[in-house]
Amino acid sequence: MKRSCIITLIISLAAILSAEPCASAQETAPEGYEYVDSVVYRPAAAVDSSLVGQDIFRSVSVSQSELVxxxxxxxxxxxAKRTINGYRVRIFFDNRQTARSESEQTIKKFVNMFHDVSAYRTYTNPYFKVTVGDCRTKSEAMALLARIKGAFPSAFVVKENINYPIVDKDNAYVVDTVKVLRPKK
Known part of the structure; x- marks a missing residue:
């Protein structure tokens, strides 16, 4: 009985999260206003509160051989080194004679300021490049760009192969882009 409730809950959540945006979000903006993209953080799907503190796997046992x-x-x-398509933020891109040492300085500066974000330095003839982050979506990359733009004003988002991002189970959230109505400037 509990298993069917859990499955129903998961299917319901999936249907809600994948639903088409409502028609009102696709309407034209009222006079004097405009729709702009905005990055939002929303909590990842949570467990049904009636299951909190219960051992739902108490009767499950797994038997497998050492070979498996x-x-x-x-x-x-x-x-371990497989990559996926994703986005990164490029904070350095140059081909001058001093580009190698400047790229080394840039990556050191970035790592000191943002130790929780991965950084990569590459050389593709004739350019030295420093890109940061492993973002699955452009929304995540835009959020990272907004975070580092003050320290690296010339930074921009690029599409690249990325390493699998680490999932933070303690602070599970989803970064998404939404349309927000604001007065025209």
Whole structure:
């Protein structure tokens, strides 16, 4: 009974989150106003509060051979460097004679200021580049850009292959882009 309730809850949440935007969001803006993109943070899907503190897996036991465990570990190790399509923020892009040392200084400055964000320095003839972050969506990259724009004003978002981002289970949130109505300037 509980399992069917959980499945129903998950299906309901998926339907709500994937629903089409309402028609009013697609209307033209009233006179003197405009729609602009805005980045929002919303909590990731949460567990039904009636299940909090309950051991829902108390009767589940997993039996597997040592071969399966070794195989899974080997698969994880061999795919550790796989990449996916995503976005990063480029904070340095130059081909002058001093570009190599400037890129080293830029990446050191970034790592000291934003130690929680990964940074990458690459050389593609003739350019030295420093890109930061591993963002799955452009919205996440735009949020990162807004965060670092003060220290790196020439930064911009680029589409690149990224490493799999680390999921923070303690602070689970989703970054999304929404249309917001504001007065025209």
């Amino acid at each position: 465990e070794r195989s899974v570990k080997k698969h994880i190790e061999s795919n």
